[in-house]
Amino acid sequence: MKSKPFWSRVLICCLLLSAAESETHTSLAATQAGISDHSLAPSAAKVNPNLNAERKELFEKTSILSDIPWFYLAAVDQYEKTMNIVKKRPVHKGITSIYFPESDWAGLLNPDQKDTNPNSISFFHGFGRDGSGDGIAERNNDLDILASMAFLMSRNGTKEANLLINLWNYYQNSRSVERIKQFATIYATLDTLDLGEHAFPLPVSADYSYRSTWGDSRGWGGHRSHEGTDLFARYGVPVRSTCYGIVEVKGWNPYGGWRIGIRDTNNVYHYYAHLSGFQKGIKENDIVKPGQTIGWVGSSGYGKPGTSGKFPPHLHFGLYRDNGLAEWSFDPYPSLRKWEREDRNKKKK
Template sequence: MNMMKHRKKATGFIALRFFLCSVLLVSVLCSPAIAAPSSAESPPAKTKSVKPKFKDRRALLKERRDILEKASLATGIPWTLLAAVDQYERTLQLSRKKKPPESVIGITFPKLAWVGMMNPDHEDTNLVSITFFNGVGRDGSGDGVADLNNDADRLAAMAHLIIKKGKTPEDMRIGLWEYYQNTRSVERIEQFAKLYAAFNTLELHEHAFPLPITASYSYQSTWGASRGWGGFRIHEGTDIFAGYGVPVRATCFGVIEVMGWNRYGGWRIGIRDLNNVYHYYAHLSRYEKTLKPGDIVKPGQKIGRIGSSGYGKPGTSGKFPPHLHYGLYRDNGLVDWSFDPYPYLKRWEREDYKKAKTKNK
């Protein structure tokens, strides 16, 4: 009995000692005075990085490219993949009601994810304590702290998550999936990376009207109007009426996501752009012969011809006048939702007229 009591006391003493050591370790790690360099008389003040306001978009993109390339050199991740993740994060913000101000790097993290869920200091920038509490925060700028408001630090944190499993393309794909837990997100990022790799620039937001402005055509705002064939539904696009065979052009830099027959849209093609918007072209008479899913297109490139296909089994045509049904759908990370393309078509039409006028001068 005495032996059993002695063992219980010893076990209790060890448990108490372990608990006290844990508390002491946490206190040390969370103490700004301990975390500060030995030469400092007082801990550095935590100041939020001032985000530059770029009046010139080119200057903004140049700064972004510089940060992406530095992170690429440091991690071995292609800058195009880092740019794709950054852009994908930015597109998710576009679908929110409250949009954050434009920054050089669009990647963001919740505060608790950055410092660690159990970290008592929600403003922590100390790498040791952030790591102890399993936070994602990293130092990408080389100043020795992990600042959530620093563009380079947020990019470094994302890079660390991407290569968590390794640096092969498959390893990085797994890293992305583990972070987003969404196959759709990984597919979008790979599409974006493909575009950046093809053109070697971040300047990929130019647009064009879907028909040549020299063609004879007409259109008006019809988005939201009722449709009856195949059951009641709303019209999710704008109809641009023109003669059979008039060229249909890509409106954006993008990746062909879908080609083939749709019982409503007939011969149709779907293109995904860098704003995570799906451009839907329907009722075509034919495609350009060389195109296939996965191909990259640019604004003004011919992708098909005006027709009147649809409303039936494959090959059905002539149930309505020839026209292009043009739709826009935004991906919020989970679903695509339709929005009115008419204002964008008017803008791109005006821009094409201006370009033509400048070219003819």
């Protein structure tokens, strides 16, 4: 027996979802508006403790209807959220963050760019769909938005390879697809959206010192400014992951020596350089948690692989934000102070 089309099956659960949708409109809008470079952890839990649970439930129900894994739906939504921030895109008052430009929603050649009629939108090859069953395809309706993204993602099948191809066809950007795949891996491994916790990169019980070194001049390899904060400590002090994330890069860099890079779900790249070595077994694409040891303080770098001792032992820590096309660094010092304070408070308790 043939299954009902996705858009018909949506009606089975739309009533169950609409309650969660209406209860969290205000909280998500406030959350998205409040995230900045120095506020990397999602603040939604402070506004509505159940927001991430409600979002996950929404993605899981959509997954049942569309056969797309919930963590891929969540990953696309999270990627779109990061793009909303860096591109300052308008945010609708809902629990999803997926953004469709009017031309994508209604169809590029549609004379009515604010069209909400599913039939005419489909005629002009727009992505807008009616997921709530009210006969209207609205760009600010969570169910319609998710139904539209599910339609877009499943056009050639719902296996991972098909999903990635469909996403590339939409974004036309391999960087976007890679980020979504990374986020999906994190969510699938940890089975939660509550990933806002952070940790200081060194144990607060260790003997260390640091100050704001952002923008300081550097001379090795040509004149350049310092894109990070140096935390001075003895050789062998553990270096810890500051976030939930995925190991994106591990290995040697002529400037940073033995270094490791971790991507979190806010699309921020956490960079750790001048290590003396890596934690045994850690490799690219591993999922890490805040406080997990990833290596040790050293003085490697400024030369070919194995070069060490050209400067006092320290950890260089940097943060980089992705805008979908390129990355830029921002001062990690305020975040480090915040995470250090939080770790000290935890230790006291």
